Amino acid sequence: AAGVGTTAVPLAGCGLFNKETDTVGNVPFDNRLKIPPLAEHTEKGGAKHFELAAAAGETEFKPGGATATWGYNGSYLGPTIRARRGDDLRFTVRNHLEETTTVHFHGAHLPAEMDGGPHQPIEPGGTWEPEWTVDQPATMLWYHPHPHGNTARHIFRGLSGLIYLDDDASDALDLPREYGVDDVPLIVQDRTFDGANQFDEDEDFSSSTGIHGDEILVNGTYGPYFEATTRRLRLRILNGSNARLYTFGLSDERDFQIIGSDGGLLSAPVTAGRITLSPAERTDLVVELRPGETVDLRSYPVEVEINSPFDRNNGLDDSFDILRIRAADELADSPEVPGELIEVPSLAAEAVAAERSFALQSPDSINGESMDMNRIDFGTEVDTVEEWTVRSTDGFQHNFHVHDVQFQVASLNGEEPPAHLRGWKDTVLLEGNGEAKLLMRFTAYTDPDVPYMYHCHILLHEDQGMMGQFVVLGHGEDVGTVSAPSSGH
Ligand code: C2O
Ligand code: CU
Numbered sequence: 468a469a470g471v472g473t474t475a476v477p478l479a480g481c482g483l484f485n486k487e488t489d490t491v492g493n494v495p496f497d498n499r500l501k502i503p504p505l506a507e508h509t510e511k512g513g514a515k516h517f518e519l520a521a522a523a524g525e526t527e528f529k530p531g532g533a534t535a536t537w538g539y540n541g542s543y544l545g546p547t548i549r550a551r552r553g554d555d556l557r558f559t560v561r562n563h564l565e566e567t568t569t570v571h572f573h574g575a576h577l578p579a580e581m582d583g584g585p586h587q588p589i590e591p592g593g594t595w596e597p598e599w600t601v602d603q604p605a606t607m608l609w610y611h612p613h614p615h616g617n618t619a620r621h622i623f624r625g626l627s628g629l630i631y632l633d634d635d636a637s638d639a640l641d642l643p644r645e646y647g648v649d650d651v652p653l654i655v656q657d658r659t660f661d662g663a664n665q666f667d668e669d670e671d672f673s674s675s676t677g678i679h680g681d682e683i684l685v686n687g688t689y690g691p692y693f694e695a696t697t698r699r700l701r702l703r704i705l706n707g708s709n710a711r712l713y714t715f716g717l718s719d720e721r722d723f724q725i726i727g728s729d730g731g732l733l734s735a736p737v738t739a740g741r742i743t744l745s746p747a748e749r750t751d752l753v754v755e756l757r758p759g760e761t762v763d764l765r766s767y768p769v770e771v772e773i774n775s776p777f778d779r780n781n782g783l784d785d786s787f788d789i790l791r792i793r794a795a796d797e798l799a800d801s802p803e804v805p806g807e808l809i810e811v812p813s814l815a816a817e818a819v820a821a822e823r824s825f826a827l828q829s830p831d832s833i834n835g836e837s838m839d840m841n842r843i844d845f846g847t848e849v850d851t852v853e854e855w856t857v858r859s860t861d862g863f864q865h866n867f868h869v870h871d872v873q874f875q876v877a878s879l880n881g882e883e884p885p886a887h888l889r890g891w892k893d894t895v896l897l898e899g900n901g902e903a904k905l906l907m908r909f910t911a912y913t914d915p916d917v918p919y920m921y922h923c924h925i926l927l928h929e930d931q932g933m934m935g936q937f938v939v940l941g942h943g944e945d946v947g948t949v950s951a952p953s954s955g956h
């Protein structure tokens with residue numbers, strides 16, 4: 468292992484906080500990559516019924532003793548939910564923790580009362596039973612807790628899982644799709660282990676964005692390797708970290724093909740050598756392998772502007788080994804990635820019914836206001852297109868996530884976004900003082916009293932209140948008032 472050396476860029480005056488977190492070359496890669504199991508389901512009245520239970524447990528990540536962790540149906544992370552467009556889904560979610568949690572379906576288009584945000588708490592010992600019909604393109608979503616003020620800690624302890632959605636359009640394409648074999652999910656998280664092998668949950672005060680761990684877990688595997696058996700390997704990567712940005716690339720800098728973004732496949736593959744993901748963002752990419760070779764997935768220093776005189780570099784200068792890929796001596800042939808993928812209808816040609824703007828300001832506000840569970844910030848009208856202008860106004864990087872919808876990035880810092888950001892997105896990275904214009908259409912209205920969230924997905928910011936609430940209204944309907952959150956029993 469070599470290639471990238473230490474890349475620390477000391478900032479003047481910040482030597483105190485400039486700890487060494489470059490792990491390239493130090494990772495043993497001696498643990499087989501864990502693949503989250505596919506969740507089992509039963510059929511009930513035509514619906515697929517899944518059970519999830521959040522509980523505390525212990526996980527062996529590395530020698531030196533087990534780590535106290537949380538997980539769904541296991542001690543760390545959760546099973547992958549696999550479903551198709553058109554499926555009726557039902558969940559029974561149980562909370563075996565000693566505190567209130569929620570399960571949010573990030574990126575899913577669903578009724579607000581099924582969203583699993585802060586208004587759908589599940590008390591200790593309680594149960595919650597959401598259901599909805601899948602009506603969105605094939606992609607990889609994820610689920611995670613969203614209790615207001617506690618999301619960072621709940622996710623950090625291990626509560627996260629994936630949702631694979633399939634549809635006819637993606638099935639018709641010759642893409643790698645054997646789960647865990649040539650279609651491999653990677654949940655990438657940074658953690659610091661203390662001397663007793665426990666997660667270090669202390670906020671990193673060298674950064675205003677929250678915890679940055681100095682070691683990487685992939686699907687809860689420390690130092691992972693994957694044995695590839697096919698010539699083309701599809702990697703679906705989730706940045707499942709609280710705060711850290713990654714710029715993924717291969718150790719020999721070879722190109723790969725990006726085929727999808729947060730909310731679906733792109734219209735055509737994009738050839739690239741690097742891709743940056745902020746927390747909650749996903750990418751879907753295909754790497755070509757040669758028989759018998761070894762190549763590492765790595766995170767390179769992130770190339771974004773943060774323009775901040777007083778913040779540390781937020782770990783932006785760190786490089787990490789992520790995953791070693793060992794290709795078998797004989798690889799099963801796989802077809803070339805099709806030159807055209809799916810049709811992504813552009814919202815840019817449509818009339819904009821409402822424009823809104825959002826100024827994200829550390830530590831805790833959007834447009835000068837902090838999240839208030841009892842305040843609905845606005846209502847959008849169903850089936851109209853809105854343009855949201857989202858800005859970082861404090862020089863820090865933030866990212867912006869909207870519930871219920873997949874949006875299109877119309878511009879980034881006044882320019883056309885790069886090709887890999889021209890598909891469906893639910894989370895977008897803003898550079899320090901950066902600006903994104905987003906186009907979106909909400910296609911179903913529900914209860915004017917039950918809001919969806921929009922927020923910065925840097926979890927410390929979200930917990931501190933960089934979040935707001937909206938509802939999707941029928942024509943002529945008014946914003947309601949938030950009723951006391953109903954709790955699950
Ligand atoms: Cu990933 Cu509001 O959530
Ligand atoms: Cu979400």
Ligand code: CU
Pocket residue numbers: 827864865866923924925928929933
């Ligand atoms: Cu933020």
